Structures are given as structure tokens and as C-alpha cells.
Amino acid sequence: VAVSYKxxxxxxNMLFHRAIEQADKAEDVQGRISILxxxxxxxxxxxxxxxxxxxxxxxxxxxxxxxxxxxKKEIDALELDFLLRFTVEHTYLSPVDFLTxxxxxxxxxxxxxxxxxxxxxxxxxxxxxxxxxxxxxxEKLPQEWKKKSLIQKLIILRxxxxxxxxxxxxxxxxxxxxxxxxxxxxxxxVKAFExxxxxxxxxxxxxxxxxxxxxxxxxxKRLGFTIDSGKFHNVSLGQxxxxxxxxxxxxxxxxxxxxLLQNVHLVAKWLGTLEKLLExxxxxxxxxxxxxxxxxxxxxxxxxxxxxGLLEDSIKITNEPPTGMMANLHAALYNFDQDxxxxxSKEQEFKxxxxxxxxxxxxxAGRLRFGPRGWSRRYPFSPGDLTICxxxxxxxxxxxxxxPWEDLRYLFGEIMYGGHITDDWDRKLCRVYLxxxxxxxxxxxxxxxxxxxxxxxxxxxxxxxQYVEEKLPPESPALYGLHPNAEIEFLTVxxxxxxxxxxxxxxxxxxxxxxxxxxxxxxxxxxxxDILEKLPEEFNMVEIMxxxxxRSPYVLVCFQECERMxxxxxxxxxxxxxxxxxxKGELMLSPEMEAQQSQLSYDTVPDNWSKVAYxxxxxxxxxxxxxxLRCRELETWxxxxxxxxxxxxxxxxxxxxxxxxxxxxxARKNEWPLDKMCLTVDITKKTKEDYGHPPREGxxxxxxxxxxxxxxxxxGTIAEACLKEVTSVMPVxxxxxxxxxxxxxxxxxxxxxxxxxxxxxxxxxxFRLKSQDKTAKWVLAGVALLLEA
Numbered sequence: 084v085a086v087s088y089k090x091x092x093x094x095x096n097m098l099f100h101r102a103i104e105q106a107d108k109a110e111d112v113q114g115r116i117s118i119l120x121x122x123x124x125x126x127x128x129x130x131x132x133x134x135x136x137x138x139x140x141x142x143x144x145x146x147x148x149x150x151x152x153x154x155k156k157e158i159d160a161l162e163l164d165f166l167l168r169f170t171v172e173h174t175y176l177s178p179v180d181f182l183t184x185x186x187x188x189x190x191x192x193x194x195x196x197x198x199x200x201x202x203x204x205x206x207x208x209x210x211x212x213x214x215x216x217x218x219x220x221x222e223k224l225p226q227e228w229k230k231k232s233l234i235q236k237l238i239i240l241r242x243x244x245x246x247x248x249x250x251x252x253x254x255x256x257x258x259x260x261x262x263x264x265x266x267x268x269x270x271x272x273v274k275a276f277e278x279x280x281x282x283x284x285x286x287x288x289x290x291x292x293x294x295x296x297x298x299x300x301x302x303x304k305r306l307g308f309t310i311d312s313g314k315f316h317n318v319s320l321g322q323x324x325x326x327x328x329x330x331x332x333x334x335x336x337x338x339x340x341x342x343l344l345q346n347v348h349l350v351a352k353w354l355g356t357l358e359k360l361l362e363x364x365x366x367x368x369x370x371x372x373x374x375x376x377x378x379x380x381x382x383x384x385x386x387x388x389x390x391x392g393l394l395e396d397s398i399k400i401t402n403e404p405p406t407g408m409m410a411n412l413h414a415a416l417y418n419f420d421q422d423x424x425x426x427x428s429k430e431q432e433f434k435x436x437x438x439x440x441x442x443x444x445x446x447x448a449g450r451l452r453f454g455p456r457g458w459s460r461r462y463p464f465s466p467g468d469l470t471i472c473x474x475x476x477x478x479x480x481x482x483x484x485x486x487p488w489e490d491l492r493y494l495f496g497e498i499m500y501g502g503h504i505t506d507d508w509d510r511k512l513c514r515v516y517l518x519x520x521x522x523x524x525x526x527x528x529x530x531x532x533x534x535x536x537x538x539x540x541x542x543x544x545x546x547x548x549q550y551v552e553e554k555l556p557p558e559s560p561a562l563y564g565l566h567p568n569a570e571i572e573f574l575t576v577x578x579x580x581x582x583x584x585x586x587x588x589x590x591x592x593x594x595x596x597x598x599x600x601x602x603x604x605x606x607x608x609x610x611x612x613d614i615l616e617k618l619p620e621e622f623n624m625v626e627i628m629x630x631x632x633x634r635s636p637y638v639l640v641c642f643q644e645c646e647r648m649x650x651x652x653x654x655x656x657x658x659x660x661x662x663x664x665x666x667k668g669e670l671m672l673s674p675e676m677e678a679q680q681s682q683l684s685y686d687t688v689p690d691n692w693s694k695v696a697y698x699x700x701x702x703x704x705x706x707x708x709x710x711x712l713r714c715r716e717l718e719t720w721x722x723x724x725x726x727x728x729x730x731x732x733x734x735x736x737x738x739x740x741x742x743x744x745x746x747x748x749x750a751r752k753n754e755w756p757l758d759k760m761c762l763t764v765d766i767t768k769k770t771k772e773d774y775g776h777p778p779r780e781g782x783x784x785x786x787x788x789x790x791x792x793x794x795x796x797x798x799g800t801i802a803e804a805c806l807k808e809v810t811s812v813m814p815v816x817x818x819x820x821x822x823x824x825x826x827x828x829x830x831x832x833x834x835x836x837x838x839x840x841x842x843x844x845x846x847x848x849x850f851r852l853k854s855q856d857k858t859a860k861w862v863l864a865g866v867a868l869l870l871e872a
Contacts, residue, residue, distance in 0.1 A: 094395070095127065097278075102126040124151070128264060133275070134399035136288070136380065141249060142584050144264060148256045149585070157259070162195075162234045167586040169241060170686050170704045178204055181211045182243060183808075185872070189242035195235060202226055214243050215807070220251035233258065241578075246571040248578035272302050275398050276373075281336070282365035284374040286397035289346075290404060295377050298402070299343060308341045316342045321349040329360060332374070336364035339371030348378040351388045358393050406452065408562045411445035412551050418470050421544040429480045431541050432526055436476055436486070438539055438547060439520045440495070442532050444469045446516060446563050447500060453560065453569050454576055455842040456791065456865045458512070462503040472499050486526070492517040506843060508835050515862040516564075533562045564863025566791055572809050572840075586685060607683045608666060611659045614707060618656060619714045621649045622721065631724040636744035638724050640735075645717055647736045651695050651710075658691055697736045698838045698845050699871060726782065729771040729815055733786030733870040738838065738847050742818065745782055749820040752780065761826055764850045765817040768796050774815065781819025789813055790840065791866035800853045801832060801861060810840075810872055816850070830854060832861045836868040 102123040109115040128147065135143055152158040169189065177187035182203070190199055202225075203210045209225040216222050220240055223229040228239065233255055240251050253265045279285050287295045296317065300309070308314045316331035318324055328344055335342045347354065361374060376397070381387045404410065419437065427433035448464050450457035472495050479487055479494075495501075496517045497510075504510050524530045530538045535556045542550060556562065560569040622645040631638055658679060664670035672680075679689040686703045688696070699706055713734045720727055732738050742762055750757045771785045793811040795802035804811065831851040838845040850868060854861065 094130070094398075098126045098130055099123055125263065130398075133271075134288075134401060136401050137403050141252060142581055142588075144256055145252050145581070146585055146588050148260055148264075152259060158232075158234050162232075162238065164589075166234060166238050166241065167582050167589070168686055169238075169582065170702060179207050179211070181207075181214050186243050186245075190239070195231075196239070199228065199239070202228070218247070218250065219244050220247050220254050241582075245578050246574035249574060249581065252581075272298055272400075275400055276302065279373055279398055280365075281368045281370065281372045281374075282362075282396070284361065284376055284397045286394060286399045287375065287377040288380045288399065288401040289377050290402060295375075295402070296343065296345070299341075299375060303341060314338075314340045316340060317345070318343065319345045320347055320353075325350060325353045325356075328357075332360055332364055335374075336368035336372045339369030341373045341375065343375045343377070345377050346379075347376050348381075348388060354388065354390050354393065358390050361393070361396075406449075407558045408445055408449055409551060409555055409558065411449050412441060412555065413548060415441035415444045415466070415469055416544075416547055416551070418466050419473065419544070423473070424544055427477050427480055429486075432486055433476065433480055434541060435525050435538060436480075436491070436521060437473060439525055439530075439532065440469065440472055440476065442538075443495075443516055443520050447513065450563050450565075453563070453565060453573050453865075455840060456565070456569050456572060457563070459506045459509050459842040462509070464500065464503060468499050468503075475499070486523070488522060492521055495521075508842075508846070512862055512865075515859050519564075519859055519863070533564070536562070564860075566804050566864050567806060568804055568809050569791075569865070571807060575809075583685075603684050604666060604680070607680050608663075610683050610703075611662060614655065615659055617707075617711065618652060619711070619718075621652050622646075622717065624649070627721050627724075630721075636747040637726050637741075640737075640740050640744050641717070641720050641724060643740060644736055645721065647695075648714060648717060651692065652714075654695050655692055658689070698841070700839050700841060701871075726777045728774045728776050729783040729785050731771075731786045732784045738836075738870060741782075742848050745818055746820040749780055755820075755822060759823055760820045761823045762818055762848065762850075763821050763826060764852075765819075766794060766799065766813065766852070767815045767817055769815050771815055778817065778819075781817060784816045784818055785813075786870055787813040787816060787836075788869045788872055789866070790869055791864045792861060794852075798855070800855050801834075801866065810869065813868070827851065832858045832866065834861070834866060834868055836870070838869075839871045840869055842867065 102125075103119060106115075106118050106122040109118055124147075128144075131143060132140060149158070149163060153160060153163065171185065171189045175184060175188045177184045179187075182190070187200075190196065190203065206225060213219055213222055213225050224231060224236060224239065231239070237248075237251055237255060241248055257265045275285055289295065300315075303309055303315050310317060316335060318328045318331055320328060328342075331340075331342050334340065344357075347357070350357075364372070376393075378389060380401075404414065416438075424430070424434050424437070444464070444466075447462075451461060451464075475494050476491065479491060492514070496513045500513055501510055504513060520530075520532060522530070525538055532538055533556070536554060539547060539550045539554070560567055624642070624645060627645060628642065658676075661670060662676055662680060665672040665676055675691065679691060682689045683703065688699070688701070688703050688706050693699075696710075699709070701709060716727075716731050716734045730741065732741065735741055746757060746760050746762060749755070750760055767783075771783075774783055777783060788810040789801075790810045791804065792801045793804045793808065794800075794813055796814060828851070830853060832854040834850050834852045835842075836847040836850055838847060847870065
């Protein structure tokens with residue numbers, strides 16, 4: 084947990100006593116105890132909750148609920164452990180089309196769910212209705228399964244609809260602890276002020292788009308503390324303002340004024356002094372004296388620079404701006420006013436392009452929440468980018484007789500916003516957005532910024548805000564050009580992250596191990612023994628190399644893959660053997676070994692294995708089964724070193740090397756210059772079982788998944804993805820090399836291929852896929868081929 088979230092015992096003490104004082108009286112002792120426990124719990128919840136970032140609030144709420152219910156013995160520790168871990172070891176093909184293979188594999192893992200697979204298959208209609216309902220967490224489970232406990236229902240829901248888990252957890256807490264815990268708690272500055280004192284400052288964590296000063300000024304005005312009256316000192320720290328702050332604190336403590344110290348994170352070296360000054364002035368100071376501070380939260384716990392004492396003694400508050408297209412679009416427009424709109428001599432053109440620019444800004448900022456599907460990497464887009472672009476727009480329209488569309492797109496997309504962007508595919512995405520939003524039809528015709536949302540007519544400033552309120556469709560990925568499935572993926576990732584954090588928050592020697600009669604160490608030892616038992620022997624490189632004197636590009640790729648696999652197998656074996664010696668007491672457990680033990684207990688691939696392995700997003704059990712498949716594939720290939728009929732490209736450490744080998748082989752055979760060649764792909768209608776031998780030239784490839792769209796086998800083109808199908812399996816792909824000038828570029832989409840859904844640095848190649856739609860549609864939807872689900 085971040086350092087900024089640590090709560091001092093002093094604060095808890097204060098909350099504890101205040102809750103006792105304010106609690107309702109009761110006739111009997113038991114009733115009084117119940118009231119006290121409830122009031123103290125709720126007071127601690129509210130106090131802690133106001134200091135948490137939005138993304139962490141559900142984690143805290145769930146952890147609190149689970150711990151309370153475990154103590155009351157209302158939930159089973161074994162079932163909670165299973166819900167949090169949710170280890171899927173093997174992937175079985177789903178016999179019903181409304182469940183993915185991942186969901187099907189997870190569904191019958193627990194003793195309590197014996198027979199659920201038969202019921203789902205036998206009553207597919209009932210289960211489909213439940214699985215495909217909009218809010219399955221609010222519906223009853225089909226058949227006898229409706230009698231299951233709430234935690235068991237959560238387990239089934241996590242298997243079938245992981246995207247609904249954040250909503251399901253809120254419902255769970257509401258049912259178990261009460262509705263007041265899940266209601267949206269608004270920032271109550273008045274209440275926080277009442278809890279503050281000269282010795283207890285208020286500390287604001289800054290968020291882009293939220294003005295702390297404005298909220299404080301409103302409160303100060305009401306209570307008679309204003310900058311004009313001299314009773315409110317506002318100091319922006321940085322550039323030698325420390326002396327100004329010290330004088331303001333001294334004066335305020337004597338005369339009972341307020342002091343706001345903004346951006347304290349900019350004066351790291353002075354913070355120790357500040358801590359001492361706050362303590363000094365709070366003793367014997369005026370009772371109306373108050374200190375408010377603000378700082379940006381650190382990106383990672385290791386980067387915290389605010390002294391712990393300063394945070395522990397303060398009432399911490401986070402206030403984040405609302406999210407979503409409507410909030411982002413209004414926020415973008417708030418950077419301007421009526422005067423801005425009237426400043427340009429080409430008023431209509433300026434207003435139309437400025438609104439389009441605001442929508443573009445809202446899109447690029449809003450896409451970040453969709454993870455790698457939105458942007459391959461994270462970028463710090465800010466309102467500053469938008470206001471600079473507005474100035475550039477004004478200057479260029481004033482200096483040119485006609486709208487210089489191409490110049491504007493280049494300046495906005497390649498320099499202003501593009502200046503942040505480091506990934507080529509993200510740069511292309513930015514370019515396509517601008518091509519769609521900024522072209523002559525914006526002024527000459529009706530241009531659709533999103534399905535159901537046209538660019539507005541010529542309006543005044545308040546008219547644009549009103550237009551957004553009235554005409555913008557409800558929030559959905561379609562507003563950003565993404566498929567609705569992007570929301571499912573985003574919610575699933577959010578839920579998996581939440582459960583991973585909750586698992587790591589459980590006490591190390593939790594009840595679960597006591598019930599199983601098993602310590603964490605014993606559990607890890609079982610996992611370790613299981614891996615060592617199944618781990619294949621290293622490949623005998625001398626023996627393999629003797630089998631074939633023909634060093635063709637394909638054979639060299641096979642050698643390289645075997646060598647890299649040997650390094651990984653060696654690391655797994657030696658590190659587990661060292662751990663075993665550590666448990667026996669024959670070897671000192673180093674910090675690295677302890678970290679490995681911890682990761683194994685959380686079903687995570689240890690870092691020392693990942694470093695020498697291939698990129699993967701799997702948990703340990705699935706990762707190890709995948710490793711065994713890769714070894715088996717290599718073993719088959721090394722028997723006679725003949726190219727397999729269909730090559731499993733996902734099974735390579737370095738898939739690029741095999742694709743390059745296809746080009747090298749064909750370049751030698753046809754005597755073509757390698758630098759004037761490219762790879763072309765033909766999507767077949769067959770699966771790998773349909774092929775008995777490799778093609779005469781090139782190679783058949785399998786193991787691809789299409790994300791953001793699906794492949795229509797009938798028409799042989801990319802098509803709109805089916806709802807709730809986040810990725811779809813591709814048929815066998817026939818890859819071969821051709822001279823660049825023979826490449827078919829018309830009606831094709833340049834589709835990036837990535838090793839995993841994390842994208843970014845996992846880029847492998849670009850395949851041209853046939854498309855009947857405009858390529859812009861697929862670029863905005865973030866369509867890509869993946870080698871791992």
C-alpha cells in the first residue's frame with residue numbers, strides 16, 4: 084500500500100473516541116456493543132476512504148468487508164482464497180458458444196461445483212440467458228445453483244463474467260455490511276475542516292483538472308477567511324518561496340489565519356523543516372490557525388518524498404475529476420471562453436475546428452483508461468497541449484487565406500500531441516483521429532465525430548456546452564472509435580488487478596493455511612516439487628546439431644530456440660533447488676529467494692524466470708503448462724529438423740526470427756535481394772489439423788488471435804467483432820515472401836502483430852489483412868493480432 088495511505092494511531096484514537104461519544108445509547112450491553120462496533124467501523128471507513136484514489140476505494144472496501152466477515156465466520160476462508168487466487172491450470176475447449184474456453188476451464192475447479200459443467204451443457208438455454216444478461220450479478224443463478232452462498236456465487240460469476248466483478252463486489256458489500264458503504268461519498272470539505280485543528284492540517288492530493296484553491300476559497304469566504312481580508316495566505320512553493328511560507332506560518336499561528344501551501348512536492352529538501360515548523364507553531368498558537376497543503380501523489384511507493392510524519396498528522400483528502408467523454412469534453416471547453424471564440428477573423432472555421440480539437444483531446448485522454456487497447460504506451464496528455472494547439476490554430480487561420488488542413492494536422496498530430504508519443508502505431512492512431520476529425524467536410528458538410536454525434540453548428544460558448552449536454556450519446560467505447568468489447572476487456576483487467584491486490588493484502592499466515600494445516604512455505608514447497616517433477620530435461624545441443632549438416636535458416640531458428648529454452652529450464656531448476664536447500668537450512672535465504680517464494684505463493688511467475696523467458700501475461704500454473712507445450716513442440720521439431728506442417732508461431736521466444744527465416748529461404752531459392760522483399764499473408768479457411776505437410780515455399784502458421792475485430796471466413800475479410808468475444812481465433816495463416824513491388828496494398832489493413840495483449844515493446848511484425856471497410860475504422864478500434872490470449 085502506498086506510503087500516503089498509512090494512518091497514524093493518533094488519528095484512529097481520535098476517531099474511536101469521537102464515534103463512542105456520538106453513538107446512540109442502548110438499553111442492554113449487547114445492543115450498545117453492536118452500535119459501537121458499527122459506528123466505529125463506519126467512522127474509520129469514511130475517514131480512510133476520503134484519502135484514497137478512486138481506483139483504490141473498492142480494494143479497501145472489499146478487504147474491510149472480507150476481514151469483518153471472516154472474523155464473524157460468515158464466509159469460508161477456503162472459498163475466499165479460491166475466489167482471490169482463481170488459478171486456471173488447463174484450458175479446455177468450451178462446448179457452449181456463450182462461454183469462452185477460459186471461463187469453461189475455470190467453472191468446474193472446486194469441489195462445491197462438481198457437476199456444474201454437466202448442468203451448463205444440459206441447460207444451455209437457461210445458463211446463456213443468465214451469462215448474457217446485462218447485470219448477471221443481480222440475477223438468480225439457474226437451477227439448484229441459486230441456493231449457493233454469496234461468495235460461491237461470486238466464484239461462478241468470476242468464471243463466467245469477470246467483467247462484472249467490480250459491480251458484484253459492491254452488491255456483496257451492500258448485502259453484508261449495508262447500503263451506506265457503497266453510496267458515492269462526496270468530498271465534504273466542511274466536515275474535514277471541523278475535524279482539523281492547529282495541530283492537524285488538511286492535506287490535498289492533487290489531480291489534473293481539480294482546483295483545490297477554488298474549493299478552499301468558497302469555504303473561506305463563508306467563514307470570513309479571504310485573501311483580500313489578509314486572513315488567507317496562499318503560497319505556491321518552488322523558486323525560493325520557502326521563506327515566504329515560513330513568515331506566513333508564523334504570522335498565521337499568532338493571528339489565527341489560514342495558510343495554503345501549494346505543491347509541497349516541489350520543495351523536497353525543505354519538507355523536514357516544514358514538519359518541525361508545523362509542530363512548533365501548533366503549540367500555543369491561535370485556535371483559528373489552520374494549515375492546508377497540496378501535493379501530487381507519487382507514481383510509485385518508492386518515489387514518495389513527503390515525510391511520513393507530515394502525512395500521518397494530517398487529514399488526507401483526494402478529489403479527482405469525473406471521468407468519461409462528457410466530463411472530458413466539458414473540461415476541454417472550459418479552457419476557453421466566449422472571447423476566445425470571437426477572437427479570430429475566420430470565426431466559423433475557428434469555432435468548428437476548435438470544437439473538433441476539444442473532442443480530439445477528450446478522445447486521446449479518455450482512451451488511456453482502455454489500457455494497451457487504447458494506447459500501446461501511457462502518455463501524459465494535458466490541457467496545455469490543447470491550449471497551445473488553439474493558439475497555433477488561431478495564428479495559422481489569421482496567416483492563411485484558406486484553412487491549411489494538412490499543416491494543422493501535422494502540427495497537432497506530429498509535434499504538439501505527437502511530441503509525447505513514442506510508439507509508431509500510436510502515432511498512426513493519432514494521425515488517423517485528426518484525419519477523421521479535421522478535414523473540409525467539418526465546415527462544408529455534416530461531419531460525424533462519433534456514431535450519433537455530429538460536429539455542432541455555429542454556436543456561442545454556452546451553446547457548445549448545451550450541445551454536449553443534449554446531443555452526446557451515453558458513455559461507451561464507440562465514442563472513442565473502439566468496439567463495445569473494449570469496455571469488457573477494461574473491466575476484466577480492472578477486476579483481475581483488484582483480486583491480485585486483495586490476495587497480496589491477506590495476512591501471510593492467514594486462516595486458510597491453518598484450515599489446510601499448511602503453512603505458506605509448505606504450499607510453495609508443493610508447487611516447487613510439482614514443477615521440478617514435470618520439468619523436461621534440457622535439449623542435448625551436440626546431439627541435435629549432428630542430425631543435420633544443412634544449416635538452413637529454419638534449422639538455425641530451431642537451434643536458437645532450443646538454446647534459449649535450455650537457459651530458462653536451467654534457471655527454473657537451479658533456483659528451485661536453491662530454495663529447497665534454503666528450506667532445509669543448508670543455505671541462507673537471500674532476498675531474491677524470498678521474493679521468489681512470495682511470487683510462487685501468489686501463483687505469479689518469479690522475476691528471475693521472466694527475465695530469461697518470453698513475454699507472457701499468464702499466472703504461474705497456466706504459464707508452466709504453456710512452457711511444457713513449447714518444449715513438446717521443440718522436441719517434435721528436433722526429431723529430424725524438418726519444418727513442421729503447421730508452425731506454432733506463439734511458441735517461439737523470438738517469432739521475428741522465424742518470419743525472417745521465411746524471407747531468407749525464399750530469397751536464396753529465387754535469388755531475390757532480401758532488402759527488396761516483404762512478407763505477405765494469405766488467411767486460409769482451415770485449422771492446423773487439416774494439414775499433413777508444409778507448403779513448397781513459405782510456411783503455414785497458427786496460434787494467432789484477433790483483438791478488436793473478427794475474421795470472416797466466408798468473405799475472407801476483417802469484420803466487426805461479435806459482442807462479448809474480446810478475441811477470436813484465426814484460421815491457419817499461409818506466410819510467404821514476395822518482392823515489395825508485387826505487394827497488394829488496396830483494400831487492406833496494416834495489422835500489427837504483438838506477442839501479448841500488453842502490446843508496446845511486444846511488437847513482432849505487420850500483416851496486411853483484407854478489409855472491405857475504411858482502414859481508419861480498424862486503426863481507431865485498435866485491431867491487432869496477438870500471439871497470446
